[in-house]
Amino acid sequence: MGLGGPMPMPGGPRKAPGLGPTGPKGPKPGGAGEGLGPLNDGIPRPCCIGIGAEDGRGPGAFVASPSSVPISPGAEMYLQLGLAIVSFVLLITIYLRLRLHSVKKRLLRVTTKLCELQRICYETSAGAERSLRIEGCLRASKQPSLQRLVRELDRLAKEYKFGEHVIHLAVTAILNAKNISSDAHSPFVSGISQSVRQIWGYRQLFNRLDDIRQTQYDCNNTQHEAQLTNLWNALVPTESLPGRHGKHWSYIGFQGEDPASDFRGMGLLGLYNLQYLSHECGEEAQKLLLHSHHPSYGYSFAIMGINMTDLCLQLLRDGTARTHFFNENSSIPTEQDFHHFYACVFIQFDSFWIDSKPDSIMNFSDIRTRFEMQLRRQLQDPKAHLVLEHR
Amino acid sequence: MFKELSWVRLSVVRIGLLAFLRKFRSAPDQEMRILLLGLDNAGKTTILKKLASEDITHITPTQGFNIKSVHSEGFKLNVWDIGGQRKIRPYWKNYFDKTDVLIYVVDSSDRKRFEETGEEFAELLQEEKLACVPVLVYANKQDLMNAAPASDIAQGLLLHKLRDRMWHIQACSAVRGEGIQEGMEWACRTAKKKK
DSSP: OOOOSOOOOSSSOOOOTTOSSSOOOOOOTTOTTTTOOOOOSSOOOTTOOBOOOTTTTOTTOOBOOTTOOOOOHHHHHHHHHHHHHHHHHHHHHHHHHHHHHHHHHHHHHHHHOOOHHHHHHHHSOTTHHHHHHHHHHHHHOOOHHHHHHHHHHHHHHHTTOOSHHHHHHHHHHHHHHHTOOTTTTHHHHHHHHHHHHHHHHHHHHHHHHHHHHHSOOOTTOHHHHHHHHHHHHHHOTTSOOOOSSSGGGGGGTOSSSOGGGGSGGGHHHHHHHHHHHHHHTHHHHHHHHHHHTOTTTOOOHHHHHHHHHHHHHHHHHTTTTHHHHHHHOSSOOOHHHHHHHHHHHHHHHHHHHHHTOOSSGGGHHHHHHHHHHHHHHHHHSTTOOOOOOOO | OHHHHHHHHHHHHHHHHHHHHHHHHTOOOEEEEEEEEESTTSSHHHHHHHHTTOOOTTOOOOSSEEEEEEEETTEEEEEEEEOOOGGGGGGGGGGOTTOSEEEEEEETTOGGGHHHHHHHHHHHHHOGGGTTOOEEEEEEOTTSTTOOOHHHHHHHTTGGGOOSSOEEEEEOBTTTTBSHHHHHHHHHHHHHHHO
């Protein structure tokens, strides 16, 4: 930034106490760093160097500490040798552990005549437990044909071309790569089909949602405007919208007189989420709106909702939400499924917020962080499945 | 003899290295408390995220506040970004204590709310706890077609009539990252002079 020159140092001279050339002072007991006197007895000690105390006051302090006794060169050599041996052994152990996994895999393959994918399918129940392990196995595969398949499926999910016909082709490719007969292993075929459907359906859904998020709310788009009016009508059925701009928007929790500026980075996805909540879960939405007007624990309903959109999308992006989606249903997940997930999260947050008894909205970041941690823990369970529940 | 010499050399290297490391340790950054205020949708959080070199594409309206520590020019900047919604403006005063620089952000394209932003700004200047605190005004969103120039905003906020404190107005576009650094340079320079 072009500010040069030495920094002025607050707090006076930057010398450690007890360092002056004032002759020998015996080391004080217990005064780590600060009180330990220098060894000013005129005998040079090449190795008597300890780093100053961690109190931030002792820069430049060459303090002798009891732990840094002079070591002879021979001893140091042995020390280094010892260290080298220890790290070598450690590396070997890690390598063997890694090998052990593949040895085990090979052994199981020979004895059971089943590949890892088959074993996963036969020993786990359908849902997140199976699909998460299948995904891990496919992505870690060293077989070139499977690596190509994974890349291809990722690409199709990005281009919204993932569908039932692709699943059939993908499963055939897996059967060929692993030399599995579809007739002899029909339960495997249906199991792996469902996992492929869930894994790449989820990815495709995330890509689609992120596209919607990137579409900004546009005041000149009649469709967007109609959806905004819809939101008002669903939330406040007793009163028709008084006008496009005005203070009435704060009743449903927008910040100012024009809600358009509140969608920000969540774009249309924020609006769609709120719309789903108020239309499909009308009763719950009314409860949330009521809570948002609570005299002590109130909040801004709409912008809280937009914030929840951000949280839900984050959970989808980093894969944390996979457990819920894989347990939710066996078909390709849709936008509706995401809206439903959103409604569950928002309702759960509302309860968490009220239970936290916040002093004011200024406690929001702290409470949100704690809520996110709890939700992540909840979603880590392979059996996780959020449901709409409200007190 | 040779052995002893190598020991001396080794310890010289060590001392040199330690002194070098210590030099880094011995200059703890001077802390500075910066308060980011302004109406909702002015761009406070975007500026904060830009300062911290974070992604600005997932911003949502600020409920409560955000805080980030940024190291810049030998300063540790503790930047407090407080939500600008009318409902939470009464809480602004809880954050005034020990502020080194006040940054006021204006959406230069939102001409309808120039009056409102002017009123809020005038009220802030009356605050006892913010007396004499240097103020930096970011005339944000200069990338938008209908943005008012910084000089108009300075006039609207009556900056030229300020006598009790240092002030600076900086035209900027937080989304493009233009002008932010220049403003912060002024803030650091001014805080340094004051300290």
